[in-house]
Amino acid sequence: MAHTKRTLCVRNQKRRSLQVPALQLHVSKTAMRASQKDFESALSQVKLLKDPGNEVKLKLYALYKQATEGPCNTPKPGVFDLINKAKWDAWNALGSLPKETARQNYVDLVSGLSSSSDSSSQVKPEADRKQPGYETLVVTYEDSITKIMMNRPAKKNAVTTQMYNEIMLALKAASKDDSAITVLTGNGDYYSSGNDLTNFTDIPPEGIEEKAKSGAILLRDFVDCFIDFPKPLIAAVNGPAVGISVTILGLFDTVYASSRATFHTPFSHLGQSPEGCSSYTFPKIMGPAKAAEMLIFGKKITAAEACAQGLVTEVFPDSTFQKEVWTRLKAYSKLPPNAMRISKQVIRNREKEKLHAINAEEIRVLQERWLSDECTNAVMNFLTRKAKL
Numbered sequence: 484m485a486h487t488k489r490t491l492c493v494r495n496q497k498r499r500s501l502q503v504p505a506l507q508l509h510v511s512k513t514a515m516r517a518s519q520k521d522f523e524s525a526l527s528q529v530k531l532l533k534d535p536g537n538e539v540k541l542k543l544y545a546l547y548k549q550a551t552e553g554p555c556n557t558p559k560p561g562v563f564d565l566i567n568k569a570k571w572d573a574w575n576a577l578g579s580l581p582k583e584t585a586r587q588n589y590v591d592l593v594s595g596l597s598s599s600s601d602s603s604s605q606v607k608p609e610a611d612r613k614q615p616g617y618e619t620l621v622v623t624y625e626d627s628i629t630k631i632m633m634n635r636p637a638k639k640n641a642v643t644t645q646m647y648n649e650i651m652l653a654l655k656a657a658s659k660d661d662s663a664i665t666v667l668t669g670n671g672d673y674y675s676s677g678n679d680l681t682n683f684t685d686i687p688p689e690g691i692e693e694k695a696k697s698g699a700i701l702l703r704d705f706v707d708c709f710i711d712f713p714k715p716l717i718a719a720v721n722g723p724a725v726g727i728s729v730t731i732l733g734l735f736d737t738v739y740a741s742s743r744a745t746f747h748t749p750f751s752h753l754g755q756s757p758e759g760c761s762s763y764t765f766p767k768i769m770g771p772a773k774a775a776e777m778l779i780f781g782k783k784i785t786a787a788e789a790c791a792q793g794l795v796t797e798v799f800p801d802s803t804f805q806k807e808v809w810t811r812l813k814a815y816s817k818l819p820p821n822a823m824r825i826s827k828q829v830i831r832n833r834e835k836e837k838l839h840a841i842n843a844e845e846i847r848v849l850q851e852r853w854l855s856d857e858c859t860n861a862v863m864n865f866l867t868r869k870a871k872l
């Protein structure tokens with residue numbers, strides 16, 4: 484099997500003490516904030532705004548439908564019905580986002596639009612372009628770079644259902660905005676601790692099989708977004724990474740890591756199996772033997788090891804990680820954007836169909852694993868704090 488190694492350049496490894504993460508408001512608390520009255524007032528307010536552009540209008544439409552009708556429940560329009568298909572896609576991308584959260588996101592989005600149109604006579608500096616409407620992410624646009632930062636530092640940026648949906652929305656928006664490159668990173672001391680294990684707890688009345696089915700659709704759509712992302716996609720791995728946040732790195736174009744980062748895919752420990760196309764990308768990137776140690780035996784590797792094995796492009800000392808990575812990315816973002824996009828597509832298109840098939844197959848297997856005693860026991864152990872990785 485051929486190894487496709489990324490550039491190797493391991494820097495000085497220097498450990499630093501972890502910073503105390505800022506406290507994060509609990510999602511359900513914020514979701515409770517928007518009352519029906521707030522929602523209705525946002526609906527009136529939106530009519531007074533100047534045209535916010537198609538992308539925002541689609542976001543508003545999707546959140547409105549989700550808030551009033553729940554998850555998308557209509558048949559997908561035909562390919563030639565462009566407008567209705569775009570609306571359907573935007574609504575469908577919200578997956579099982581709860582109605583209350585959609586209502587809150589709608590209110591936040593309108594309030595962000597109102598305040599930006601209040602000050603529309605002033606030209607805002609690029610650094611201020613924080614995009615409204617996200618609760619689990621901070622999405623900014625600066626220097627032709629869209630930065631998507633996972634923002635649940637107190638929970639080590641564990642990925643909730645809402646965060647999966649918001650990352651998909653942010654990627655879809657980034658694919659259409661005028662940024663040249665897109666970066667995914669984490670806030671706080673972790674890059675991400677992977678799937679939020681409480682995702683296994685809100686079982687609907689229809690039973691765990693239904694939950695597994697909706698989880699499978701969510702995960703398939705999530706990974707598909709990374710397979711299809713049309714512009715250069717960079718991960719700035721600021722700290723330890725676990726599970727799904729590691730596996731999808733094989734779908735990024737470049738992975739920069741802090742010397743403090745570690746990479747851990749404890750699927751067997753959790754009674755689960757590999758996802759994110761890692762059953763294909765990892766053996767291809769690092770060779771089957773190293774991939775098996777990670778994916779079957781859950782071996783945690785350091786940033787330096789991940790770089791030597793080709794999963795990471797370059798490791799930077801933690802003390803200068805942010806400065807060095809952003810300096811590098813700002814320089815890359817000035818390259819001709821069309822050329823970068825086309826080069827990425829030439830590289831990716833050859834494998835796209837295969838990657839989608841692998842994604843579907845991994846999820847078919849995983850869906851069965853979620854119903855196994857091994858998985859249930861492992862998740863219960865974590866949630867009742869009998870076990871930590």
Ligand SMILES: CCCCCCCCCCC/C=C/C(=O)SCCNC(=O)CCNC(=O)[C@H](O)C(C)(C)COP(=O)(O)OP(=O)(O)OC[C@H]1O[C@@H](n2cnc3c(N)ncnc32)[C@H](O)[C@@H]1OP(=O)(O)O
Pocket residue numbers: 637638639641642676677678679680681682683691694695698699701702725726727728749750753758853865871872
């Ligand atoms: C029925 C089917 C449903 C399907 C729905 C699923 C949809 C898609 C699934 C995709 C498949 C993905 C797979 C994976 O990603 S597998 C990896 C999962 N991650 C883990 O197992 C990590 C678990 N966390 C830990 O082991 C430790 O927290 C960690 C080593 C990361 C950090 O330890 P540390 O001691 O430094 O910090 P704490 O444990 O005190 O963590 C601080 C708080 O954060 C909470 N936390 C952290 N990680 C998670 C997590 N992954 N899920 C939920 N909560 C997490 C932790 O509980 C602490 O919270 P409290 O302060 O409230 O106690």
